[in-house]
Amino acid sequence: MRIAEPTVERLVQYHRLLEQLSSEGRKVVSSQEIGQMLSLKASQVRKDLSYFGEIGKRGVGYHVDRLFEHISGILASPKKWPIALVGVGRLGEALLGHRAFRSEKFDIQALFDVDPEKVGTNVMGIPCFHMDTAAEEIRRLGIQVIILTAPSSVAQLCVDTLTAAGGIRGILNFSPVSIVTPPDVLVYSVDISVELEKLLFYLKGREE
Amino acid sequence: MRIAEPTVERLVQYHRLLEQLSSEGRKVVSSQEIGQMLSLKASQVRKDLSYFGEIGKRGVGYHVDRLFEHISGILASPKKWPIALVGVGRLGEALLGHRAFRSEKFDIQALFDVDPEKVGTNVMGIPCFHMDTAAEEIRRLGIQVIILTAPSSVAQLCVDTLTAAGGIRGILNFSPVSIVTPPDVLVYSVDISVELEKLLFYLKGREE
Incomplete structure (x- = not known):
């Protein structure tokens, strides 16, 4: 359907x-x-x-x-998609701590970052790997979906590395930049400041 | 228009x-x-x-x-809306640190929380007040827009307190619950996990 x-x-x-x-x-x-x-x-x-x-x-x-x-x-998935979150900054941690992202439906199996304080540790129970090893970990774990919370400046570089590993089917992009992917990778971008701009735009309309 | x-x-x-x-x-x-x-x-x-x-x-x-x-x-606002962020948890801090929310267009003047470690301090340069004083601070500062990042369990209570103060025109709600407001208050809800569900739903469709 x-x-x-x-x-x-x-x-x-x-x-x-x-x-x-x-x-x-x-x-x-x-x-x-x-x-x-x-x-x-x-x-x-x-x-x-x-x-x-x-x-x-x-x-x-x-x-x-x-x-x-x-x-x-209708919404149910016939399987759990293996997910990795890339970029364990404030936003990444906020998502990991978000009730909805810890649902049984989502299976966040790995984190990637470059911060030596995070790499090699578990963040909220999920192992964090170095970006340099992302391709091999993605293949090893069979990761198919990426939640991208990396800084804008490196977002495209991350995407290139991750998709080159093969197997990635979809990316949920929280970085406020447009990213380019191979045609078989579905991208959903969430720009959280867009909603604030929309709200203010409508308030402006009411004011006039 | x-x-x-x-x-x-x-x-x-x-x-x-x-x-x-x-x-x-x-x-x-x-x-x-x-x-x-x-x-x-x-x-x-x-x-x-x-x-x-x-x-x-x-x-x-x-x-x-x-x-x-x-x-x-077309998008420009004739004025800067005075904004307060309510709930200085991980998501609140992530938004405060987000490039797009620190734009000149947005004027986040106050934070509200109940955590004694935060109340009375500045978080990323913005003063944090106790929720108990929210009504008077909102009136004093002329706050018109709220970014709500409070936990779901207290989201409606926060909204009731804030809108009772008078002057609130719009709320950008990040709590994953529906909130009820007086009819003159515009609400925009951003449910960040909805985007992940949508992505997975489309991947499911491609798979079938």
């Missing part, structure tokens, strides 16, 4: 919200409530969920747990 | 890319090149830029510096 990117994004948001509601003991939720909590139109929520075969009951809504399981199934 | 949200996102991306190209001494860039570097169709790039009055020259492309200035004007 091919799903458009904004839909995937909303799907992941529904999933996260339903998990939260479930943990709070909620049994049902309406499309209006979901929409309000995620800043979406209720009609968009209904459209998305009916596309995936879930129809809310008029005046009742959706069963939280059933909808959660249903979306889990 | 009202601009749809995905367009704003691309506009910010063009802006960032052009800044990078300019710093590398590039004079011109084609819509194909921009598209390739940002994973967009060249036709989308041309459509976006022509909407903002910039027409590339056939076989030449766009003037990097001129286009950069043009987009800067």
Whole structure:
């Protein structure tokens, strides 16, 4: 099933919200409530969920747990992707400590850095290797996904080294620069300051 | 001028890319090149830029510096928004240390936390106050925008305290929970693990 990117994004948001509601003991939720909590139109929520075969009951809504399981199934990966995080600075450590990144779904097996204080140690339980040995460790561990939190100045160099090792399928790039990869490597860039710029841009619009 | 949200996102991306190209001494860039570097169709790039009055020259492309200035004007805020960051943990510190957040455009004036090791000190040059005094400091400093990096468990409590102070116009939420605000407060949520889920979801699709 091919799903458009904004839909995937909303799907992941529904999933996260339903998990939260479930943990709070909620049994049902309406499309209006979901929409309000995620800043979406209720009609968009209904459209998305009916596309995936879930129809809310008029005046009742959706069963939280059933909808959660249903979306889990769609998002579920048939396997755990072996992941490495490259660049164990403040952002890298923040991600490693982030609840969501320590989920069972993600399997961060190795860290790479050049800092002698970090190389050879375990950071939050994960072994840190020197970038010089990245290619061989990637092959040894079968790493397929990279979380890139290296400084901008060396981001492309890291990517070149890592992809040259072979086997890398995707890169989640947190460095605020564009990176170039071989065509078979999928790149997702997350520029965390973009969101602040967007917020300020909308506030400006409200002010005018 | 009202601009749809995905367009704003691309506009910010063009802006960032052009800044990078300019710093590398590039004079011109084609819509194909921009598209390739940002994973967009060249036709989308041309459509976006022509909407903002910039027409590339056939076989030449766009003037990097001129286009950069043009987009800067559209994105520019007539004022600096006074910003506070709430929750000086690993993620908060990572954001404070992030090049993009130390830009002249952003004016992070205060930090709030409850950790006695941080309260009363300066973290990366910015004074950290106790959450108990947040309302009065927000009023004193005229804070209008909040970057929320507090733990999930206290995110809503922080938001309630902060918005009760009055004057808050927007919140950039990094906590992986939904937060509820008064209707006049604009919320943007950034869930950094969503991007990893999306990447893995697409890799799954390629695998099948």
